[in-house]
Amino acid sequence: MLEVSLEPLALETTTFQAGDTVRVTVSFRYRVGVDTRLNLLAAPYYANLFGKNIVEQCRGQTELFLEASPEESEQTAAVDMTLVPQSLGGIDNGAYGLVVWLRADGSTAGPWTLPGPIARAEQDNVLVVSGNSSGGMTDTFSSMMPMLLVMMLLGMVGPLLSEGSE
Amino acid sequence: METKLKTLELSLGGLRPLQDGSREYAPGWYVDPETGCPVFYDGETGLFHTLGGGIYIPLAYMNPAPKQVTLGPGERLKVSISYKYSGPAVSSATERFCVGVYGSFGFTEKIVGSNSRSLSQSTTPLTYTSEYTFTIPTGVGTDWDDIYCKISGGSPSVNESIFGYENALLIVGKDPTISDFRITDFVKV
Numbered sequence: 001m002l003e004v005s006l007e008p009l010a011l012e013t014t015t016f017q018a019g020d021t022v023r024v025t026v027s028f029r030y031r032v033g034v035d036t037r038l039n040l041l042a043a044p045y046y047a048n049l050f051g052k053n054i055v056e057q058c059r060g061q062t063e064l065f066l067e068a069s070p071e072e073s074e075q076t077a078a079v080d081m082t083l084v085p086q087s088l089g090g091i092d093n094g095a096y097g098l099v100v101w102l103r104a105d106g107s108t109a110g111p112w113t114l115p116g117p118i119a120r121a122e123q124d125n126v127l128v129v130s131g132n133s134s135g136g137m138t139d140t141f142s143s144m145m146p147m148l149l150v151m152m153l154l155g156m157v158g159p160l161l162s163e164g165s166e
Numbered sequence: 167m168e169t170k171l172k173t174l175e176l177s178l179g180g181l182r183p184l185q186d187g188s189r190e191y192a193p194g195w196y197v198d199p200e201t202g203c204p205v206f207y208d209g210e211t212g213l214f215h216t217l218g219g220g221i222y223i224p225l226a227y228m229n230p231a232p233k234q235v236t237l238g239p240g241e242r243l244k245v246s247i248s249y250k251y252s253g254p255a256v257s258s259a260t261e262r263f264c265v266g267v268y269g270s271f272g273f274t275e276k277i278v279g280s281n282s283r284s285l286s287q288s289t290t291p292l293t294y295t296s297e298y299t300f301t302i303p304t305g306v307g308t309d310w311d312d313i314y315c316k317i318s319g320g321s322p323s324v325n326e327s328i329f330g331y332e333n334a335l336l337i338v339g340k341d342p343t344i345s346d347f348r349i350t351d352f353v354k355v
Binding site for chain 2: 011014016020021022023024025026027028029030031032033034036038066068069070071072076080098100102118119120121123126127
């Protein structure tokens with residue numbers, strides 16, 4: 001027996017430069033009894049031991065108006081998000097997921113918070129961010145931090161050891 | 167939004183006056199031919215009862231709806247009923263129309279309407295029709311999907327007849343229902 005199920009096509013991984021503005025388009029079907037305002041949000045996200053986390057500085061948001069429709073209606077909408085460079089406190093180079101979510105007007109629901117959003121769509125590792133400069137004083141200092149810490153520890157422990165051996 | 171009128175029809179079957187001695191059933195125990203379970207007919211209420219959870223409860227008067235009507239706040243729903251009556255003339259019988267929630271603890275009425283009705287004397291069953299139009303309120307719950315109608319009371323009092331449909335309505339409330347939410351594209355602008 002042949003079973004066929006239709007799934008949305010996976011999004012293609014795309015590379016963006018830090019500082020780019022990305023327009024995310026969504027589609028959905030809805031029913032609602034009264035005219036309704038919602039918020040559509042989009043953000044890059046990354047995953048770690050504590051779960052999925054959006055890059056707040058890059059979150060985009062737009063207001064969405066849904067006309068009352070007791071019968072199911074199709075709707076498309078778009079929201080822009082800016083990949084704020086890391087030097088401005090934004091996103092680092094690397095691969096990120098993309099999440100969009102719908103929430104009620106006035107709600108502060110995140111994509112994975114409880115109570116959850118009205119709707120959410122996401123895909124892992126679909127945004128590749130590059131173009132953040134790897135040089136600069138801050139980056140140099142950051143990369144040297146572990147070595148500096150070891151040297152400081154040795155500097156503190158060394159005299160104690162030498163006192164103990166006398 | 168344009169206000170639409172949607173319709174739902176129910177049939178209450180046949181009615182008799184309470185004083186009518188020619189009952190179809192005498193009070194007592196019967197066996198349900200469908201299930202083989204014993205059922206008790208209460209001559210006072212005119213209802214069959216069955217044993218459930220240690221108590222005798224009336225047999226279900228709610229039925230699967232033949233169709234489902236989609237409704238939203240501000241829309242109007244016209245419920246039509248029909249029934250047959252034979253017996254003495256009855257004045258001021260009450261036709262009651264209810265939209266609500268039917269569950270384990272019975273029917274919780276949310277919107278109610280009623281008509282007063284006089285029935286003519288007749289030795290043969292006469293068909294009566296009636297209707298009531300509800301306007302769905304803004305605060306409608308999405309679980310207000312059941313409906314029942316009954317006719318009762320009057321002078322002389324008619325034998326109460328009740329009939330309902332489960333899941334007759336698909337309520338579209340003030341909270342949106344979203345499906346097939348997906349990212350279709352993302353591009354640099």
